[in-house]
Amino acid sequence: MQFPLLSVIIFIPLVAGVALLLMPHDRKALIKVTALCASCLTLLLTVILYVSYNTQAGGYQFIERIDWLPSLGISYFVGVDGFSVPMVLLGSLVLVCGVLVSWGVEDRPREFFSFMMFLGTSVLGVFSSLDLFLLFFFYELAVFPKYLMIAMWGYPKTRDYGAMKLTLYLFIGSVISLVGALAMYFASGQNTFDMLALEKAGFSLEFQRLWFPVVFVGFAVLAGMFPFHSWAPDGHVAAPTAISMLLAGVEMKVGAFAALRVAIMLLPEGAKAWAPLIFGLATINVVYGALIAMIQTDFKYVIGFSSVSHMGLVLIGFATLNREGLLGAGLQMFSHGVMTAMFFAVVGMVYDRAHTRDIAQLGGLFRKMPWAGVGFIIGGLVSMGMPGFSGFIAEFPIFMGAWKAAPVVAIIAIVGIVITAGYILLVVRRVFFGAIPPALEKQVGDVTIKDKVVIAVLGVIMIALGWLPALMVPILKTGVDHILRLVGGA
Amino acid sequence: MNFFADHILSIILFFPALAGLIILFVPAKQVKAIRWIALAASLVPLILSLLVWIQFKPLGRGFQFQERLVWYEAIKATYHLGIDGISLVMLLLTTLLTPIAILASFSVQEKVKAYMILFLFLETGMLGVFLALDLLLFFVFWEIGLVPMYFLINLWGGERRNYASLKFMIYTMAGSLGLLLAIQLMGVLTGTFDIPELIQKWPAFQGASILGLPFSVIKQVAFWAFVVAFAIKVPVWPFHTWLPDAHTEAPTAGSMILAGVLLKLGAFGFLRLVLPLFPVESQMYAGGLVFLAVMAIVLGALGAFGQTDFKRLVAYSSINHMGFVVLGIGAAAWVGLTKDSVIALNGAVLQMFTHGLSSAGMFFLVGVIYDRTHTRNLHDYGGLWSLLPKYGTILVFTSMASLGLPGLSGFVSEFMVVRGAWPIFTIATAVSMVGLFFTGAYVLKALYIVLHGPINKHLEGHVTEINTREIIVIAPLMVLMLLIGVWPAWILEIINRAVMTLF
Numbered sequence: 001m002q003f004p005l006l007s008v009i010i011f012i013p014l015v016a017g018v019a020l021l022l023m024p025h026d027r028k029a030l031i032k033v034t035a036l037c038a039s040c041l042t043l044l045l046t047v048i049l050y051v052s053y054n055t056q057a058g059g060y061q062f063i064e065r066i067d068w069l070p071s072l073g074i075s076y077f078v079g080v081d082g083f084s085v086p087m088v089l090l091g092s093l094v095l096v097c098g099v100l101v102s103w104g105v106e107d108r109p110r111e112f113f114s115f116m117m118f119l120g121t122s123v124l125g126v127f128s129s130l131d132l133f134l135l136f137f138f139y140e141l142a143v144f145p146k147y148l149m150i151a152m153w154g155y156p157k158t159r160d161y162g163a164m165k166l167t168l169y170l171f172i173g174s175v176i177s178l179v180g181a182l183a184m185y186f187a188s189g190q191n192t193f194d195m196l197a198l199e200k201a202g203f204s205l206e207f208q209r210l211w212f213p214v215v216f217v218g219f220a221v222l223a224g225m226f227p228f229h230s231w232a233p234d235g236h237v238a239a240p241t242a243i244s245m246l247l248a249g250v251e252m253k254v255g256a257f258a259a260l261r262v263a264i265m266l267l268p269e270g271a272k273a274w275a276p277l278i279f280g281l282a283t284i285n286v287v288y289g290a291l292i293a294m295i296q297t298d299f300k301y302v303i304g305f306s307s308v309s310h311m312g313l314v315l316i317g318f319a320t321l322n323r324e325g326l327l328g329a330g331l332q333m334f335s336h337g338v339m340t341a342m343f344f345a346v347v348g349m350v351y352d353r354a355h356t357r358d359i360a361q362l363g364g365l366f367r368k369m370p371w372a373g374v375g376f377i378i379g380g381l382v383s384m385g386m387p388g389f390s391g392f393i394a395e396f397p398i399f400m401g402a403w404k405a406a407p408v409v410a411i412i413a414i415v416g417i418v419i420t421a422g423y424i425l426l427v428v429r430r431v432f433f434g435a436i437p438p439a440l441e442k443q444v445g446d447v448t449i450k451d452k453v454v455i456a457v458l459g460v461i462m463i464a465l466g467w468l469p470a471l472m473v474p475i476l477k478t479g480v481d482h483i484l485r486l487v488g489g490a
Numbered sequence: 491m492n493f494f495a496d497h498i499l500s501i502i503l504f505f506p507a508l509a510g511l512i513i514l515f516v517p518a519k520q521v522k523a524i525r526w527i528a529l530a531a532s533l534v535p536l537i538l539s540l541l542v543w544i545q546f547k548p549l550g551r552g553f554q555f556q557e558r559l560v561w562y563e564a565i566k567a568t569y570h571l572g573i574d575g576i577s578l579v580m581l582l583l584t585t586l587l588t589p590i591a592i593l594a595s596f597s598v599q600e601k602v603k604a605y606m607i608l609f610l611f612l613e614t615g616m617l618g619v620f621l622a623l624d625l626l627l628f629f630v631f632w633e634i635g636l637v638p639m640y641f642l643i644n645l646w647g648g649e650r651r652n653y654a655s656l657k658f659m660i661y662t663m664a665g666s667l668g669l670l671l672a673i674q675l676m677g678v679l680t681g682t683f684d685i686p687e688l689i690q691k692w693p694a695f696q697g698a699s700i701l702g703l704p705f706s707v708i709k710q711v712a713f714w715a716f717v718v719a720f721a722i723k724v725p726v727w728p729f730h731t732w733l734p735d736a737h738t739e740a741p742t743a744g745s746m747i748l749a750g751v752l753l754k755l756g757a758f759g760f761l762r763l764v765l766p767l768f769p770v771e772s773q774m775y776a777g778g779l780v781f782l783a784v785m786a787i788v789l790g791a792l793g794a795f796g797q798t799d800f801k802r803l804v805a806y807s808s809i810n811h812m813g814f815v816v817l818g819i820g821a822a823a824w825v826g827l828t829k830d831s832v833i834a835l836n837g838a839v840l841q842m843f844t845h846g847l848s849s850a851g852m853f854f855l856v857g858v859i860y861d862r863t864h865t866r867n868l869h870d871y872g873g874l875w876s877l878l879p880k881y882g883t884i885l886v887f888t889s890m891a892s893l894g895l896p897g898l899s900g901f902v903s904e905f906m907v908v909r910g911a912w913p914i915f916t917i918a919t920a921v922s923m924v925g926l927f928f929t930g931a932y933v934l935k936a937l938y939i940v941l942h943g944p945i946n947k948h949l950e951g952h953v954t955e956i957n958t959r960e961i962i963v964i965a966p967l968m969v970l971m972l973l974i975g976v977w978p979a980w981i982l983e984i985i986n987r988a989v990m991t992l993f
Contacts (some may be wrong), residue, residue, distance in 0.1 A: 387630035387634050392630070400678050401675050405672075425659060473564045
């Protein structure tokens with residue numbers, strides 16, 4: 001039997017999370033080192049997975065299948081294609097970074113790191129699931145660590161509200177999607193949750209058109225689609241740093257990914273019929289999200305709303321249903337994941353030292369923490385789609401796809417770029433340059449070596465991808481080809 | 491052939507950025523070492539581009555020194571570099587002005603490391619625009635140069651630097667949105683971003699209507715998208731308002747590069763992309779372009795005349811001088827390839843080079859006097875020639891080159907533009923020659939107030955003469971101004987061939 005690489009990747013964090021809970025709560029160093037080792041091992045194996053994925057062959061690889069509840073057609077069925085491999089990489093990467101920036105957590109670190117590991121298994125599992133039931137299983141696995149981590153370690157003033165809002169929104173969303181999934185299960189008449197079988201189930205046109213919006217919207221809530229986006233800024237801001245990174249960096253992609261995998265790929269005719277509506281809502285996401293980000297006075301809310309804006313571009317890419325758009329959407333998911341992890345990491349570093357997120361009370365921090373400043377600027381340049389950074393190579397094909405499918409969307413959405421440039425530059429200037437307030441002069445010190453590792457790794461990835469798109473494009477392309485075969489656009 | 495000869499353009503292009511990365515690892519306290527590394531690193535591209543100049547075949551067809559690699563295969567964008575006579579001249583201008591500007595920045599005391607790194611990144615950004623033969627690659631470099639410039643203005647600039655840098659960035663980025671959209675559209679329709687290939691395909695390309703507009707209208711919209719992006723950069727009136735702010739607030743070397751090279755990016759865009767890709771539309775709107783150019787010439791000169799801030803005066807003079815470049819381009823767009831239009835275009839390209847020299851020189855001299863007096867207000871100067879005879883002589887020389895005194899570089903290029911444009915747009919050319927008169931007026935006004943008249947008592951005794959480093963900075967510029975003034979043929983033979991094959 002072959003080494004079950006994918007399963008090992010998925011379950012290392014879960015095993016580590018359980019092991020952490022069994023450790024004595026006062027062995028803080030041991031707990032942190034265990035979490036770091038587990039996440040690094042996951043990342044290492046993911047890199048092996050990424051490199052050894054055969055782009056010539058394409059399709060689903062590293063497939064593992066074990067019957068689970070055969071009478072209901074449920075099996076433990078995992079595998080990755082060209083679209084999910086980069087997502088798995090993103091998940092492992094942000095998990096490691098999340099552990100590193102949380103090194104200073106002193107409040108119940110055992111539970112903190114343990115829950116974070118559970119969240120890791122959840123996202124990795126969703127990206128790898130080929131069984132619809134399994135996908136929901138992993139999807140829901142995230143609910144309780146998310147809720148608890150925000151409610152227990154979050155920003156004291158808003159954590160109750162933020163955690164509750166986020167959980168309710170996402171829970172309702174997933175229930176709606178689950179209803180749609182069950183409809184597919186029964187309509188297929190094959191008594192199976194196997195998504196590869198469901199891809200070929202040949203649902204009728206009416207069925208697809210009726211159920212597509214249900215399934216899609218349920219997942220798109222987690223992707224932050226307008227008008228269901230409002231949990232995102234509140235949740236991100238209330239969450240502790242590492243969880244903001246995982247939420248905005250990876251969880252929102254989980255929503256987008258599930259919307260693609262389940263709604264678009266299983267109900268392609270529905271996707272074609274509803275694409276105009278997705279275009280409309282996603283365009284609002286892009287422009288409205290950017291405008292709202294511009295007027296925020298809270299450092300973290302700026303980033304929260306910027307995620308709403310950027311996820312809109314992913315959804316535009318989906319709605320094009322053509323090669324360029326989908327390719328760009330995949331790149332944007334990865335690029336935005338890395339970028340927003342960087343943003344929230346830096347915001348966390350600033351907050352930990354300045355104890356305020358009010359932009360008006362910050363200033364001149366570049367001199368105190370140059371690494372954080374450089375990291376934020378790189379993230380900002382990615383965010384405004386500056387060429388030479390990963391955001392550009394992602395957004396450019398999305399816009400090309402939009403030109404093919406709906407030119408007016410391209411023309412409107414591009415305005416988002418300038419608005420983004422505006423608020424990013426203003427925030428960079430107000431927080432990192434200018435005069436440093438006297439109150440901060442003494443209390444703010446430089447970031448730790450672990451923070452620097454995070455900044456360097458994320459920054460290098462964003463720049464490398466910007467100049468060498470070939471690092472990721474060939475692998476994504478095989479995934480896009482598969483989707484195109486399903487939607488009949490190839 | 492060996493690696494070096496095959497990739498000389500790539501080496502020129504990325505050497506500065508690489509040097510910037512190396513400086514990243516030099517401790518920030520080693521200010522002296524950082525300065526000298528930066529200067530040495532910027533001399534390498536200069537030497538290499540001289541090498542390219544020597545090997546360049548002026549009569550060769552098409553683009554030379556081409557390099558082509560797979561880059562972003564999924565959307566068919568390639569890493570494609572190459573030069574013709576126009577880009578060769580701009581390449582030399584950039585690689586010449588960068589070491590000069592870096593040497594001029596030796597007086598910068600704050601955050602030297604970051605400053606030099608940004609400056610070297612800036613050079614790579616500018617060179618990329620001139621060398622790129624792929625539309626996507628062109629756009630990459632077009633935008634990326636903004637980032638170091640933004641920070642140079644924002645961190646080392648004058649009092650209103652926040653306002654000026656943000657205005658510069660947002661203005662240029664907003665102007666590029668249309669360009670970005672048009673590039674995407676062209677890529678989608680033709681399936682290629684390769685510039686030589688697009689020049690073959692695009693002018694005759696016919697597609698379906700988009701958004702209910704016939705394709706010819708779409709092409710006109712795309713044309714204007716290109717024009718606006720480049721016109722902002724040149725800048726053509728009425729898109730010029732970012733310039734006086736940015737130039738005035740930028741640190742001295744930043745202004746030198748802004749005026750010397752960055753403005754040329756816009757004019758270069760017209761020559762490389764707008765004329766070859768949109769010959770029909772260019773002709774259709776040539777009159778409008780010429781009108782804007784004349785407005786830039788006249789209003790730029792009048793604007794300069796009204797300034798009391800020395801640096802702002804020089805900034806407005808750039809609008810005036812760049813107007814001649816656009817005048818030459820507009821005249822050529824109207825008639826296509828004739829004897830007159832070739833002269834006008836030769837003049838326009840030469841004007842890009844000579845204005846690069848003279849504006850960089852002028853901004854440097856303003857910087858020199860500002861370092862000593864800490865004021866840019868013209869009325870705070872007075873009688874400086876008797877205090878600083880060497881500085882006074884250099885200032886007069888550079889100003890004369892700038893206003894177009896026969897025998898110096900500005901005259902040759904402006905004369906050629908006017909000579910070429912006269913038979914094509916007689917009235918417009920006549921009006922712009924009136925503009926030349928105002929140019930003379932504001933330069934002389936500035937010289938009079940700064941150098942002559944009663945000596946300002948505040949300055950007497952503690953203004954020091956221009957030092958050796960500063961003379962080394964300005965000397966190569968002065969030599970070239972004189973050389974082109976008396977013997978322009980060496981550079982025109984390079985330009986001429988490229989201009990003749992532009993259409």
